[in-house]
Amino acid sequence: MHEESGSVSHALINDGRLKIKNLTKDIEPDDIYNIYETALFYKLEPNKRLSTQQTNGKNNAWMTAIVFRDISENLNDQIKKIKSDRKVLLLVDNASSYGTGHDLSHVVVRYLHPNSTSVLQPFDAGIIRTFKCHYRKLILEYLFESLKLYNEVKLPDLKQALLMVKKAWRFVDPECIKNC
Numbered sequence: 001m002h003e004e005s006g007s008v009s010h011a012l013i014n015d016g017r018l019k020i021k022n023l024t025k026d027i028e029p030d031d032i033y034n035i036y037e038t039a040l041f042y043k044l045e046p047n048k049r050l051s052t053q054q055t056n057g058k059n060n061a062w063m064t065a066i067v068f069r070d071i072s073e074n075l076n077d078q079i080k081k082i083k084s085d086r087k088v089l090l091l092v093d094n095a096s097s098y099g100t101g102h103d104l105s106h107v108v109v110r111y112l113h114p115n116s117t118s119v120l121q122p123f124d125a126g127i128i129r130t131f132k133c134h135y136r137k138l139i140l141e142y143l144f145e146s147l148k149l150y151n152e153v154k155l156p157d158l159k160q161a162l163l164m165v166k167k168a169w170r171f172v173d174p175e176c177i178k179n180c
Helices: 010-024 065-082 127-150 158-171 174-179
Strands: 032-034 088-092 107-111
Touching: 010 088, 065 088, 065 107, 127 158, 127 174
Parallel strands: 032 088, 088 107
Antiparallel strands: none
């Protein structure tokens, strides 16, 4: 999702921030969730690009209504197990891939204004960039280590990449999340 934050009107930003503030005013921070999809090309070498121009990520979205339904139902089941009277808020962007929604007993889904995620959605405000920076550093370390051990550059397999994803996420400072 490559939206230009400069192209979003100030009125939309203010309205969106007010909407989020009103939605979250009576909710504990631990009960506010955000979902965001991003691409991570785990075998992409650091000095290569997939394209020379920006593309519209929404046309190639991997999230489907079925996947979103599974994720939101799983979250609902997890919350229900933790505490039967607990309700949480799930903020999502306005991508059509999330579908029209469905009733969940413990999760309230709210959609952000269209084309506003670049300024309103926490993950788009720096968390993903920070995470990917840590991941790229781990990839470089992996490539250098493979060169040292095998005298050739070996790209990670999926399991190794997932372990690096887990490690990169742990490197994201809680202050970064808090400040976004």
